[in-house]
Amino acid sequence: MCGIIGYCGPRQAAPILLDGLKRLEYRGYDSAGISVGINHELTVIKQTGKIHDLRVHVPAEIAGTYGIGHTRWATHGGVTNTNAHPHVDNSGKIAIVHNGIIENYTAIKKKLEEKGVEFFTETDSEVIAHLIAQNYTGDLEKAMKDTLPVLEGTYGIVCMHADEPHKLVGARNGSPLVIGVANDEMFLASDVTAILAHTKQVVYLEDGHVVTITDDEFTIVDMSDRVVNKKIDEITWDLQEIEKGDFKHFMHKEIYEQPESVVRAFRGRIDREAATARLGGLNLNSRELLDIERIKIIAAGTSFHAGLVASYMIEQTARVPCSAELASEVRYRNPIVERNTLYFAVSQSGETADTLYAMRELQRKGARVLGICNVVGSTIPRESDGGVYIHSGPEIAVASTKAFTSQITALYLFCLVMARMRHMSFESGEWYIRNLTDIPDKIAEIFNTADKMQVIAKKYCSFTDFLFLGRGINYPVALEGALKLKEISYIHAEGYSAAEIKHGPIALINEETPSVFLVPDDRLREKVVSNMKEVKARRGPLIAIATEGDMEILDIADDVFFVPKVPELFYPFIMVVPLQLLAYFCAVELKRDVDQPRNLAKSVTVE
Numbered sequence: 001m002c003g004i005i006g007y008c009g010p011r012q013a014a015p016i017l018l019d020g021l022k023r024l025e026y027r028g029y030d031s032a033g034i035s036v037g038i039n040h041e042l043t044v045i046k047q048t049g050k051i052h053d054l055r056v057h058v059p060a061e062i063a064g065t066y067g068i069g070h071t072r073w074a075t076h077g078g079v080t081n082t083n084a085h086p087h088v089d090n091s092g093k094i095a096i097v098h099n100g101i102i103e104n105y106t107a108i109k110k111k112l113e114e115k116g117v118e119f120f121t122e123t124d125s126e127v128i129a130h131l132i133a134q135n136y137t138g139d140l141e142k143a144m145k146d147t148l149p150v151l152e153g154t155y156g157i158v159c160m161h162a163d164e165p166h167k168l169v170g171a172r173n174g175s176p177l178v179i180g181v182a183n184d185e186m187f188l189a190s191d192v193t194a195i196l197a198h199t200k201q202v203v204y205l206e207d208g209h210v211v212t213i214t215d216d217e218f219t220i221v222d223m224s225d226r227v228v229n230k231k232i233d234e235i236t237w238d239l240q241e242i243e244k245g246d247f248k249h250f251m252h253k254e255i256y257e258q259p260e261s262v263v264r265a266f267r268g269r270i271d272r273e274a275a276t277a278r279l280g281g282l283n284l285n286s287r288e289l290l291d292i293e294r295i296k297i298i299a300a301g302t303s304f305h306a307g308l309v310a311s312y313m314i315e316q317t318a319r320v321p322c323s324a325e326l327a328s329e330v331r332y333r334n335p336i337v338e339r340n341t342l343y344f345a346v347s348q349s350g351e352t353a354d355t356l357y358a359m360r361e362l363q364r365k366g367a368r369v370l371g372i373c374n375v376v377g378s379t380i381p382r383e384s385d386g387g388v389y390i391h392s393g394p395e396i397a398v399a400s401t402k403a404f405t406s407q408i409t410a411l412y413l414f415c416l417v418m419a420r421m422r423h424m425s426f427e428s429g430e431w432y433i434r435n436l437t438d439i440p441d442k443i444a445e446i447f448n449t450a451d452k453m454q455v456i457a458k459k460y461c462s463f464t465d466f467l468f469l470g471r472g473i474n475y476p477v478a479l480e481g482a483l484k485l486k487e488i489s490y491i492h493a494e495g496y497s498a499a500e501i502k503h504g505p506i507a508l509i510n511e512e513t514p515s516v517f518l519v520p521d522d523r524l525r526e527k528v529v530s531n532m533k534e535v536k537a538r539r540g541p542l543i544a545i546a547t548e549g550d551m552e553i554l555d556i557a558d559d560v561f562f563v564p565k566v567p568e569l570f571y572p573f574i575m576v577v578p579l580q581l582l583a584y585f586c587a588v589e590l591k592r593d594v595d596q597p598r599n600l601a602k603s604v605t606v607e
């Protein structure tokens with residue numbers, strides 16, 4: 001969703017801000033703007049569209065060595081140049097950028113208007129600029145601190161003042177802000193990708209803290225004016241990880257990164273001598289792990305599908321009841337938190353509002369919630385009671401791919417811990433580890449025939465409705481396949497359990513509705529084959545993802561994509577990759593904006 005960057009230092013700010021905004025592009029936005037300061041004046045430029053559209057409106061001669069920039073994803077007020085950030089106060093001396101939502105902005109606006117303040121935008125954020133102006137007596141940090149108690153809602157804010165050059169003041173409540181520390185220059189950003197080209201030294205700001213940066217130092221204080229000492233963290237990502245390299249799209253690159261990202265999720269966590277996993281971040285001792293009677297996974301979108309996959313594995317292998325639920329539903333149904341239930345909040349970004357708020361509600365009721373997240377320092381891992389980072393590296397494409405397989409890996413490791421503590425033998429533990437650690441090579445094998453999926457995509461991408469069908473542990477993979485296709489190619493797709501089609505969806509089947517069947521050589525193969533025949537009898541085009549060597553499927557399906565053989569419960573890793581490729585190639589064929597599909601944002605920080 002929205003993105004923030006701020007800069008103080010010796011260099012011209014505008015190119016740095018524009019470059020930072022470009023790096024934030026993946027988060028999804030509809031307009032952008034910058035403000036730079038020099039000679040007690042601010043220059044503000046805002047533009048709807050892409051960063052390129054903003055860039056052409058920024059004059060080459062623009063001067064100013066401190067400034068702020070923002071990418072906006074509209075919530076309050078239409079997508080217009082005026083509504084884009086930065087917003088300025090009536091003097092034109094103060095500019096602010098804001099991520100989040102100010103829930104009480106209408107009341108604040110009314111009061112300010114009564115005092116004669118003139119408003120220019122339809123946004124909630126503009127009130128912040130005017131409030132800071134009202135509180136300003138020559139000290140921007142103090143004005144910010146006096147403003148924050150009035151604001152209800154969520155925010156990451158950065159502001160600047162024309163009369164306090166080379167100073168930015170930031171604050172956060174529920175919306176991330178990170179300080180970038182470099183030699184003789186400082187940054188503020190909502191996401192480390194915005195500043196990675198300049199520094200790997202970062203400090204994550206906490207809710208309730210206010211930061212002031214100048215060219216060469218940063219100071220953090222709490223709302224009682226106590227100085228907060230925070231350690232500087234080192235980002236482990238490299239710049240090349242947030243660049244496309246030889247790939248045309250980030251999504252393509254990230255699909256291909258999966259052999260490596262799955263390794264990163266299990267590296268250092270497997271104890272072969274004990275045939276189990278070691279997950280230090282769980283913060284649970286053996287006694288507590290043994291006391292767990294139930295596991296519940298909460299998540300949204302693709303992360304929810306990963307949770308569903310894991311629920312099959314955990315129940316069948318660890319024999320502990322496990323279910324996955326949409327976080328957005330959990331929150332509002334007054335969830336019952338039972339004793340000895342362990343919760344997982346699964347989220348690539350660690351910022352998804354639905355998952356975060358559901359987690360907080362569960363914690364209020366006494367639940368222990370662990371995070372399975374990718375983005376280090378994001379809100380869910382910080383607020384959870386422990387958890388596991390999946391270490392996928394930055395996922396830039398809006399459509400989640402490598403995070404899915406890494407989330408499953410992390411949950412499968414947890415499953416191994418639980419199973420080995422209960423009934424799983426040493427030998428079975430070894431078998432499980434062998435199969436899990438074989439997965440990266442099996443995924444890599446799939447890429448050898450990726451061109452076949454490109455041919456399939458070309459053949460089918462002009463259809464407007466698809467069904468994705470799988471059973472057992474591959475049912476959630478069917479849901480994921482449908483989600484991938486619809487979000488990046490805009491083709492309507494539904495995911496179902498293959499068994500369910502006879503309960504309704506089969507009415508959709510005709511020559512115009514292709515079905516993608518997941519039909520591995522598992523216990524349910526014969527049942528799925530029967531479901532395929534039901535579709536074939538109704539002249540529905542059939543695409544099958546089947547285990548290599550399964551020649552019978554060639555006779556039934558119109559097109560078959562073969563995948564390597566793995567044990568039944570490991571198929572989701574292998575089944576999902578062809579579906580990611582199918583969605584990708586369809587989107588490319590249809591000339592969609594693969595990495596930034598319409599209306600979507602990478603991290604959904606609103607409910």
Ligand code: F6R
Nearest residue numbers: 301302303347348349352399400
């Ligand atoms: C789908 C997709 C979304 C996210 C969902 C949750 O490709 O990216 O469905 O999976 O918004 O996001 P996280 O995992 O960041 O909580």
